[in-house]
Amino acid sequence: MSSPSYDIELDHSATWxxxxxxxxxxxxxxxxLPWPIAFGRKEANSAIGQRLAAMRSSNAQPRIVLLQEAFGDIANKLGKDGGYRFVVNGPQFASSHEAQPLGRSFAKGAQWIKGEGAGSLIDSGLAILSDYPIIKVERYAFPExxxxxxxxxxAKGVIVAWIDVPGAGEPIAIVNAHLNSRGAAHVTSERADRAYSWQVAAVREFLSKALPNDTPVIFGGDFNTGDVSIRVASVAQPLLHGAQVDGLRTVLAKGNVVSGSQDEARRIVVRNKDKILFRGGRRVGLLPERAWVPFPLATQEPLSDHAGFVIDFSLE
Known part of the structure; x- marks a missing residue:
């Protein structure tokens, strides 16, 4: 079987x-994902890096990149290809200090053949690339x-990086997370949803301790919420203390999605998995001004099974 070939340029449906x-x-x-779980990822990752480099050559590169499923050394390579000076990776191993975090009955139902009970074999896949200095990093992996x-x-979980953004006057906390999938987990929906609800509560607690209430925060990632009622209910209470806002929904409502990206942006919102949330701080506010989709799904050869989207914020 031949490897797929990918164009590094955007297709006609989206413009930079x-x-x-x-x-x-x-x-x-x-x-x-590594082979043999996924096929053709080496070529796709190379194309992603080339596209980031092409955006930089046009001064259109996102200043900060949040990656999910960037396992192994992928993030470091993409950072190098895309010209990012700073790269930090998420948790490397799931913690084992809490043997039965969801209770005895849930633990007894673990299926080794479905990947449960063996511990984390690969890292979190989380990474943050930045043009700006990263002042501090905190990581949290969901326990085994x-x-x-x-x-x-x-070793899924959360990474927080405090980044020295020019003009902000204080570091802005950038959060990246990846929560439990549903269908792709290949266990019962009830089991996947129980784990999901536990993880949401754990992320909320972790961030409440890591982020003072007056800290400006941008929180992106693969939330894997979808239209499942129990998952929607789990995230109904803000993950960030205070007035948490959905950036892409806000920009769509204002009509400020770049021409050619509107349909992709609407599909991202309807799918309800990939998000960029934000909260202003006491000394600096954040205002989403523009959005676009440099890595669309509606192409002949999409580079992933998710779209990658950008939001431009102004500082108030």
Whole structure:
């Protein structure tokens, strides 16, 4: 079987905007799964890196990139290809200090053949690339047993990077997370949803301790919420303390999605998995000004099974 070939240029349905603002954020689940779980990822990852480099050559590159499923050394390579000076990776291993975080009955139902009970075999796949200095980093991996199905093979969790954004006057906390899938976990929906609800509560608690209430925050990632009522209910309470806002929904409502990206942006919102949330701080506010989709799904050869989208923020 021959490897797929990918074009590094955007297709005709999306156009690159003018120069990116000082705070532009890309969130992208790149499907960086190793062979033989996924096929053709080496070629796709190379094309992603080339596209990031092409955006930089036009001064349209996102200043900060949030990657999910960038397992192994993929993030470092993409950072190098895309010209990012700073790269930090998420958790490397799931913690094992809490043997039965979801209770005894859930633990007894673990299926080794579905990836449960063996511990994390690969890292979290989370990474943050930045043009700006990263001042501080905190990581949190979901403990062993706080997951369902094949998701347990990765040390999923959260990474927070405090980044020195020009003009902000204080570091802005950038959060990246990946929560338990549903169908892709290949266990019962009830089991996957129980793990999901536990993880949401754990992320909320972790961020409440890591982020003072007056800290400006941008929180992106693969939330895997979808239209499942129990998952929607789990995230109904804000993950960020205070007035959490959905950036892409806000920009769509204002009509500020770049021409050619509107349909992709609507599909991202309807799918309800990939998000960029934000919260202003006491001394600096964040205002989403523009969005576009440099890594669309509606192409002949999409580079992932998720779209990668950018939001440009202004500082108030």
């Amino acid at each position: 905007p003018g120069p990116a603002g000082p705070l532009s954020i890309l969130s992208y689940n790149i499907k960086g 047993g706080a997951c369902a199905g094949y998701d347990c093979l990765a």
